[in-house]
Amino acid sequence: TVEPLEYYRRFLKENCRPDGRELGEFRTTTVNIGSISTADGSALVKLGNTTVICGVKAEFATPPTDAPDKGYIVPNVDLPPLCSSRFRAGPPGEEAQVTSQFIADVIENSQVIQKEDLCISPGKLAWVLYCDLICLDYDGNILDACTFALLAALKDVQLPEVTINEETALAEVNLKKKSYLNIGTHPVATSFAVFDDTLLLVDPTAEEEHLATGTLTVVMDEKGRLCCLHKPGGSGLNGAKLQDCMSRAVTRHKEVKKLMEEVIKSMKPK
């Protein structure tokens, strides 16, 4: 397109977008749980073309000295050159670091897992969950896809029972007895792109993100509480527009929760 912005404006005047979606419509979301057998928990999420896969591995570690009854959750988002031509090989770029920090904040704020649940023996042994999120295809709205993939993968994680042998003081892992994690809340992210300072588009594609004058991401849990309101600059918004975003985030949360419950139910008889 020679004039991408004008092209988009013509569609927005009719209240729709070039790919046929309404302004408040999400792309087709698909989720595949438990596909990686070598990981303790995994999930693959596709939001239209954006594909993110999350793998969770659990390892042992000594708890931190200032919190001896807590374990660790370490998220890492990788945006490899595979997913988009804008990323180069080498150390993580700014986008990957910002997304990693965002996921770490969501985990911390929403209390999706109580770190105390990850402790095996206070002061001596605790679980550390390494959550690796890799983007396979970058077509915008990476934050929503990563949050959903992380949540789905955490729901799939099964940790074996660990007992500390009194005599040898070694940990004994019972691989036959596994239990799921205790997921406290279900944070779901909804992203918006601001166009021309006035219009709000839900679930922007990469092209829409590039043309947008600002972005906004709302992370909500099932009780309607906000874990994160991430608006990195861009055009100004007033209170009324924020309200519209909140109501859209509430509906999105219901959609995502329903989808995840369906997938987990279809997987149960393993």
Add this chain to the structure above:
Amino acid sequence: MEVDEPSSRPPGCSLRHFACEQNLLSRPDGSSSFLQGDTSVLAGVYGPAEVKVSKEIFNKATLEVILRPKTGLPGVPEKSRERLIRSTCEAVVLGALHPRTSITVVLQVVSDAGSLLACCLNAACMALVDAGVPMRALFCGVTCALDSDGTLVLDPTTKQEKEARAVLTFALDSVEQKLLMSTTKGLYSDAELQQCLAAAQAAAQHVFRFFRESLQRRYSKS
């Protein structure tokens, strides 16, 4: 040129004591030091200047923000804050007047006693004004903390931030107090968000008044 804000505050707006000093560094095109209570940030702006061909944008200026913490090497949280400050500046700076140039904002944390991101935003704004970078509005940072029973505290100290249930930082513009940037920590409800936003908009009026007075005093003397 140092300007102090009077320590008596109108009730209901409990911002800490502000102070701002401009043009204190000789090498950057613009510099400022912003103090909020005991939190202090030093900002320097270079620009519009040469930009690397790989980073140049054909129709506007390339903005870069570097945030250096008080101790240690900059890590992932600093990168995240740099992105927030950069996007806020990009929304107000008239980059189209200086295409294919770079405007670099360097922030150094001198002391951190709570509300650090808001102080960084204020320092960056004052430094951009001191450098003469054309902007369509000023912006300011305001932090609110919500504690467990829902009371709002503006401009919290480190202790208040730690004990709070949620800490919300907003960047507001000077024209209509619209929300430019927001980043939050902790859990809160939608109604509490609107309440914090309203309180932040009221506090922003005071901050902008302080900006205006300090600039008026500086330019009236020369």
